[in-house]
Amino acid sequence: MTPEPILRIRGLKTQFQSAAGVVRAVDGVDLDVYPGEIVGIVGESGSGKSALAFSILRLTTGRIVAGEVQFRGQNLLDLREAEMEKLRGDRIAMIFQDPMTSLNPLMRVGKQIGEALRYHLRLSRRAATAKAAELLQAVHLPDARRRVHDYPHQLSGGQRQRVAIAMGISCTPDLLIADEPTTALDVTIQAQILNLISETRQRTNTAVLLITHDLGVVAQLCDRVAVMYAGQVVEQGRTADVFADPQHPYTIGLLGSTPHGRQRGEPLRPIPGQPPRPGEIVAGCPFAPRCTLAEEHCRRRAPDLIHIGGGRHARCLLRTEVAYESAS
Amino acid sequence: MSEFSSPTAVTNQVTDTYAGRRAAAMPIARLARNRMAMLGLAVIVVVTLLALLAPVLPLADPNAINTTARLKPPGSPGAILGTDQLGRDILSRLIWGARVSLLVAVVAASIALSVGTLIGVLAGYFGGLVDNVFMRLIDVLLAFPYVLLAIALVSALGPGLINAMIAIAIVNISFYARNVRSAVLSVKSMEYIDAARAAGAGHLRIIALDILPNIIAPIVVLVSLNIGWMVTETAGLSFVGLGAQPPTSDWGSMLADGRRFILVAPHAIMMPGIAIVLLVFAFNSLGDGLRDALDPRLREGGR
Numbered sequence: 001m002t003p004e005p006i007l008r009i010r011g012l013k014t015q016f017q018s019a020a021g022v023v024r025a026v027d028g029v030d031l032d033v034y035p036g037e038i039v040g041i042v043g044e045s046g047s048g049k050s051a052l053a054f055s056i057l058r059l060t061t062g063r064i065v066a067g068e069v070q071f072r073g074q075n076l077l078d079l080r081e082a083e084m085e086k087l088r089g090d091r092i093a094m095i096f097q098d099p100m101t102s103l104n105p106l107m108r109v110g111k112q113i114g115e116a117l118r119y120h121l122r123l124s125r126r127a128a129t130a131k132a133a134e135l136l137q138a139v140h141l142p143d144a145r146r147r148v149h150d151y152p153h154q155l156s157g158g159q160r161q162r163v164a165i166a167m168g169i170s171c172t173p174d175l176l177i178a179d180e181p182t183t184a185l186d187v188t189i190q191a192q193i194l195n196l197i198s199e200t201r202q203r204t205n206t207a208v209l210l211i212t213h214d215l216g217v218v219a220q221l222c223d224r225v226a227v228m229y230a231g232q233v234v235e236q237g238r239t240a241d242v243f244a245d246p247q248h249p250y251t252i253g254l255l256g257s258t259p260h261g262r263q264r265g266e267p268l269r270p271i272p273g274q275p276p277r278p279g280e281i282v283a284g285c286p287f288a289p290r291c292t293l294a295e296e297h298c299r300r301r302a303p304d305l306i307h308i309g310g311g312r313h314a315r316c317l318l319r320t321e322v323a324y325e326s327a328s
Numbered sequence: 329m330s331e332f333s334s335p336t337a338v339t340n341q342v343t344d345t346y347a348g349r350r351a352a353a354m355p356i357a358r359l360a361r362n363r364m365a366m367l368g369l370a371v372i373v374v375v376t377l378l379a380l381l382a383p384v385l386p387l388a389d390p391n392a393i394n395t396t397a398r399l400k401p402p403g404s405p406g407a408i409l410g411t412d413q414l415g416r417d418i419l420s421r422l423i424w425g426a427r428v429s430l431l432v433a434v435v436a437a438s439i440a441l442s443v444g445t446l447i448g449v450l451a452g453y454f455g456g457l458v459d460n461v462f463m464r465l466i467d468v469l470l471a472f473p474y475v476l477l478a479i480a481l482v483s484a485l486g487p488g489l490i491n492a493m494i495a496i497a498i499v500n501i502s503f504y505a506r507n508v509r510s511a512v513l514s515v516k517s518m519e520y521i522d523a524a525r526a527a528g529a530g531h532l533r534i535i536a537l538d539i540l541p542n543i544i545a546p547i548v549v550l551v552s553l554n555i556g557w558m559v560t561e562t563a564g565l566s567f568v569g570l571g572a573q574p575p576t577s578d579w580g581s582m583l584a585d586g587r588r589f590i591l592v593a594p595h596a597i598m599m600p601g602i603a604i605v606l607l608v609f610a611f612n613s614l615g616d617g618l619r620d621a622l623d624p625r626l627r628e629g630g631r
Contacts, residue, residue, distance in 0.1 A: 059525050089528030096526075101519040106541045115537070116527040167527060177526075 110148025365617020444504025452512030556611030
């Protein structure tokens, strides 16, 4: 019944060398993305969301030290750089957080979109420009035919993000990685861009890996969600399930600290403390120092990501015991 | 010469992220309002035209010796700026000499710019080992006083204009390499470079389409500041006899020739001296103007 995942990440570890020592930005991530679904990755700043995205494309400035990234059954970490370049933009595309800086200021937007078409699909200059105009129409940029000749500064932030999305979907990729695509935009524009991403998925059956720290975005858009903390996935499952009944204490804390779905006047409960500093090695569960439910053994033993039924996973010793008990 | 010792003045000028056509049109308007820069530009245009038109201008033969009319003062009939110790027409020699000075400066600047930009782009873009190797080589080049290095190079290659040009080019590679490298470093950190990588562009394509266009502005400033310095350097090498060889007229060798007659015929040394000062001043004020126009953020700091 379930199809093969388009992206299957196992035990991925990416590390950065810094003055403070080795920073484990991605620390053993397992993640599946199925064709045509939108998977959200949520977590605080520094939880490794972006490092994960860049690692999938092998564009990270850090070092991928372990794990595998299976894309359409092929481990991307085994490919030669030239093969990787053929894949990027063609089968896996990415859109970035800030549309003010993610477009080359000195290149007409039509040409920027057309570049990828020219080297992936071998289109002529003229055909690429025509296709660029079509793509701009598809992302609802008004007056697309004329806009292809504009420079990025002639467009607004939302329009630029539409251009970036047009670039991303130009070769109808199997997977689109969106790294906080709405964070830099006005609230009114955010909804439009999210609708556009959802519409694109429906039209082309492109799977989307949506990186965000906005739980509202996840609730609105994502089929499944993975919650990241300190470089690890601490909980994943169908969005509705995770939001209705969070299993990991961090997810519970995260949901408790947002105003979504709560009564007026009910206070928000922020998670106390700070995440571990980059490079800091925490014995036991990385979340234990901030966890209200932490017990003695949480500080000694690091939990694994355990299947807890219904396609849901959690990385918590408390849940692990429950799972063991119900299994036995 | 201080433009050589203060590379930071032209460092880190990267086209603003929000730049584009509007920002490309504004600098020209800003430059046009800068009187000093426009004056410099006018001088450069006039000198260049005179140099180009030298063969068709009604000038005396610059190398014709006339021993009966030696060291004539300016204003003499047939020699508006006077004659030198061999009776050669100074105006004619100045204009023919401008050809030499400009040609050497422009060609040397082009060589230094090409090699320096190549090194700077490779070092800045790839970083790591490539960066280290190139920059340490540049450090070695910079360890020598530049005039001394130029003299040493010409002595090794043999005197002559071509060799002087090569020496000047080599000495100036470090100037371009370092400044281009720092410009590349700040462009490289822009998200559109990541975006181009994520779209599948290779390194060459990114350098050609994303890096180079965005460092053109600082490069233009570098060149205009550098050419004035190269005019001085050419004259300097000719002055010590390592550049233009007789009878070729060159501003530096004219200075050297006139030096012995400074008391009886001061015009013989003043005319080429004024010409050098004027041209170098023109290039420097145009360079300053360009820098101000292309990067307003640097206007306050300045030199």
